[in-house]
Amino acid sequence: MVNKVDQDAMRDVNRKLMLQALFNAKQTSRSEIADQIALHKSTVTTIYRDVEDLGYIEELGEGAVSKAGGRKPKLIRFNRQFGYIVSFDLGRHHLRYLVARMTGETIARGQMTVTGMAYRDIKRAMLSYVAQLGDMHTERGLIGVGVAIHGVVEDNCVRYTPFHTDLLEHDLATELTEELDVPVFLENEANLAAVYLRDFHDYDSEETYRNFAVVNIHNGIGAGIIQNERLFRGLHGEAGEIGRQVIINNDYLAAGKFDAPIHIEDLYAEDAMLSRLGVLKGQDEITRDDFLSLYMGGDSDAIALLQEWVHAISRTVYNLAQYAAPEAIFVHSRFIAGTPQLLDLLLQTYHEILPESxxxxxxxxxSVNKATLAGGVAIVTRHLLDMMGYELKFTMTEEDEADANWL
Structure with a gap:
């Protein structure tokens, strides 16, 4: 005899299966969902009422009668007007933001400079941005917030970050939740980039990878790891901190330019590369565009540094492939986005390492910025729907597809 606890658990699973089918369909009907998840139509009808009461169903009108005859089916889909999510990416220099529906479609986006800003000012900027949004033509307005942190996140708190270190003294998620009255979720930015690739399937392959890693190279170097379609966070959320790998037998060690062990990101993160070229050129500030312009113009210092960078990154990625043996590794890099020929050099160097991976x-x-922000939308949606272990297919708008590197 099935007890009430088992019945409740079964009902919860069936509700999630229905939500999954509803979420992933452009349009569907109760009978199609019943066939898809192998439940009796009466069971689906009962669950349908629960899901409808939650506001997740959008009616699209009547469909065509099937060849077998009968009534016209009522077409439905997941309610894209239910509410919206704001996803923030708090980097070293910029606070980027994306407003999107639960299903992933972009509503608004932008960025602001936060270089040197104190914690209270960054939080005030977040709150001010959200305050002017209104309901964005949705039924319930803001329903959740995600924040990408360039560092380690554990239990929804920042445990380590090399930037904005005053985050360590505050509980950002709790403070924003109290101010906005919606759930707020923090996650490492490389992890969110991995979630983005998993949930938006935004890569040039018909194959769906269940085990892969995403390497983000920006102001730091980190990896998001997906194992068996689940985000792998490791002990204390520190999985993927590959930028902390120690460099052995480097010329900089022999020259005595570093007193402490040198980590990969000390030399090859984006800011480190810009700083190194600035020293060579006797300039206090070199931008990424400056760097790439010098490289394309044949500047010997820029060429030498980027060739060194390619070899270092190829070895870092190779080592990751040996440690984790994923089905694929994806690289996000604004250097490569700005100079596509670097990709050919990176691939060539990677495949020359023996034994070949x-x-x-x-x-x-x-771009890494879009991936991180959209991954934030996906993770918040999953939390709100309690669907962390289910396959959900998120949607990218045509505008996003046409303007991939929008930040």
Whole structure:
């Protein structure tokens, strides 16, 4: 005899299966969902009422009668007007933001400079941005917030970050939740980039990878790891901190330019590369565009540094392939996005390392900023729907597809 606890658990699973079918369909009907998840139509009808009461169903009108005859089916889909999510990416220099529906479609986007800003001012900027949004023509307005942190996140708190270190003294998620009265979720930015590739399937392959890693190269170097379609966070959320790997027998060690062990990101993160070229050129500030312009113009210092960078990154990715043996590794890099020929050099260098790795290396189609922000939308949606272990297919708008590197 099935007890009430088992019945409740079964009902919860069936509700999630229905939500999954509803979420992933452009349009469907109760009978189609019943067939898809192998439940009796009466069971689906009962669950349908629960899901409808929650506001997740949008009616689209009547469909065509099937060849077998009968009534015209009522077409439905997941309610895209239910509410919206704001996803923030708090980097070293910029606070980027994306407003999107639960299903992933972009509503608004932008960025602001936060270089040198104190914690209270960054939080005030977040709150001010959200305050002017209104309901964005949705039924319930703001329903959740995600924040990408360039550092380690554990239990929805920042445990380590090399930037904005005053975050360590505050509980950002709790403070924003109290101010906005919606759930707020923090996550490492590389992890969110991995979630983005998993949930938006934004890569040039018909194959769906269940085990892969995403390497983000920006002001730091980190990796998001998906194992068996689940985000792998490791002990204290520290999985993927590959930028902390120690460099052995480097010329900089022999020259005595560093007193402490040198980590990969000390030399090859984006800011480190800009700083190194600035020293060579006797300039206090070199931008990424400056760097790439010098490289394309044949500047010997820029060429030498980027060649060194390619070799270092190829070895870092190769080592990751040996440690984790994923089905694929994706690289996000604004250097490569700005100078596509660097990708050919990176791939060539990666495949020259012996024994050659069986793990293919790809350049992710979209910028790291878009991936991180959209991954934030996906993770918040999953929390709100309690669907962390289910396959959900998120949607990218045509505008996003046409303007992949929008930040």
């Amino acid at each position: 069986d793990t293919p290396l790809f350049f992710a189609k979209n």
